[in-house]
Amino acid sequence: MLRILGRANSFNVRKVLWLCEEIGLPFEREDYGRGFRPTNTPEFLRLNPAGQVPCVIDEGFAMRESHAILRYLAAKHAATALYPADLARRQKIEAWMDWVAYDVTHSMRGAFLGGQPEEPPWNNEWFVAQGRKDLTAQMKLLDDHLATDAPYLLGKDFTLADIPMGLVVNRWFSLADLERPHYPGLARYYDLLAERPAYRAQGRNGLP
Ligand SMILES: N[C@@H](CCC(=O)N[C@@H](CS)C(=O)NCC(=O)O)C(=O)O
Numbered sequence: 757m758l759r760i761l762g763r764a765n766s767f768n769v770r771k772v773l774w775l776c777e778e779i780g781l782p783f784e785r786e787d788y789g790r791g792f793r794p795t796n797t798p799e800f801l802r803l804n805p806a807g808q809v810p811c812v813i814d815e816g817f818a819m820r821e822s823h824a825i826l827r828y829l830a831a832k833h834a835a836t837a838l839y840p841a842d843l844a845r846r847q848k849i850e851a852w853m854d855w856v857a858y859d860v861t862h863s864m865r866g867a868f869l870g871g872q873p874e875e876p877p878w879n880n881e882w883f884v885a886q887g888r889k890d891l892t893a894q895m896k897l898l899d900d901h902l903a904t905d906a907p908y909l910l911g912k913d914f915t916l917a918d919i920p921m922g923l924v925v926n927r928w929f930s931l932a933d934l935e936r937p938h939y940p941g942l943a944r945y946y947d948l949l950a951e952r953p954a955y956r957a958q959g960r961n962g963l964p
Contacts, residue, residue: 757782757783757784758776758781758782758783758784758814758829759783759784759786759812759813759814760772760773760776760783760784760785760786760810760811760812761786761788761800761803761804761810761812761813762785762786762787762788762789762809762810762811763784763787763788763789763790763791763792763809763810764785764787764837764958765809765963766789766809766942767923767927768808768809768810768811768822768911769785769789769812769822770803770923770958770959770963771810771812771822771919771920771923771958772812772822772825772829773785773811773957773958774919774922774923774954774955774957774958774959775829775830775916775919776829776948777953777954777957778835778838778919778952778954778957779829779830779833779835779838781829781833782947788809789808789809789812794805794947795808795811795957796808801886802819802870803820804841804891805820806820807948808820810822810825812825812829812858814828814829814832816874822864822920823853823854823856823857823920826853826916827850827853827916828837830916833873835916837913837914837915838914838915838916839915839916840915845910848909848910848917849909849910849915849916849917850917850919852909852920852921853916853917853920856921856924857920858921859894860889860891860894860924862887862890863887863890863894864887864888864891864924864927865878865883865887865892866878866883866884866885866886866887866888866889866890866891866917867884867888867890867891867931867934868887868927868931868964870883870884870887871884871931871932871933871934888934890932891928892936892937895928895939895942896939898921898925898941898942898945899939899940899941899942900941901939902941902942902944902945903941906944906945907944907945907948908945908948909921914952915922915956918949922949922955922960923953923959924961925942925945925946925947925949926959926960927964928942930964931964932938946960
């Protein structure tokens with residue numbers, strides 16, 4: 757049985773839980789990370805030297821990095837609708853995933869973690885303002901894209917790209933004191949994703 761090490765309220769663990777539920781993949785989850793079992797022990801660091809969650813173990817093979825884990829699981833379980841063999845389509849999926857992993861995650865550090873007084877060093881005024889500005893511009897890019905290439909990121913089919921983005925969009929709509937321009941494509945996308953039970957369970961589930 758697949759083992760998922762990581763607390764269920766973690767942004768990155770939720771991506772893996774969502775995929776497993778989406779494709780009906782059984783798993784056992786063990787609580788690790790902030791507020792639960794530590795990730796800085798020698799035993800955990802042997803599994804994931806970065807000391808982060810999620811860490812996923814498949815038949816003894818330990819994996820880190822949520823997006824790489826999504827791609828591994830989708831490929832292994834032949835979820836070809838989510839992660840097709842066609843290289844051009846795959847490139848588009850991976851481009852959205854990389855954009856979330858790098859650019860958007862960077863903005864969210866300021867916009868989200870920085871907005872929480874207990875999260876030094878991210879709660880620096882300049883960093884928060886810059887993060888919010890960047891995130892707002894990124895969500896505009898996404899809104900423009902969804903105006904032409906809707907309803908999902910790759911068009912009519914839900915793919916792996918929608919999993920990290922679904923978490924981002926949920927966080928965007930959950931940020932309490934953020935001045936959000938009206939982005940109609942984004943709002944439609946958020947509601948469309950909410951039709952999926954696995955998203956309601958792991959994405960739009962009341963957590964930011
Ligand atoms: N790039 C990594 C980032 C992982 C990450 O930042 N995980 C956070 C939780 S979302 C973490 O481990 N935080 C420390 C903790 O929970 O103890 C991934 O995508 O898996």
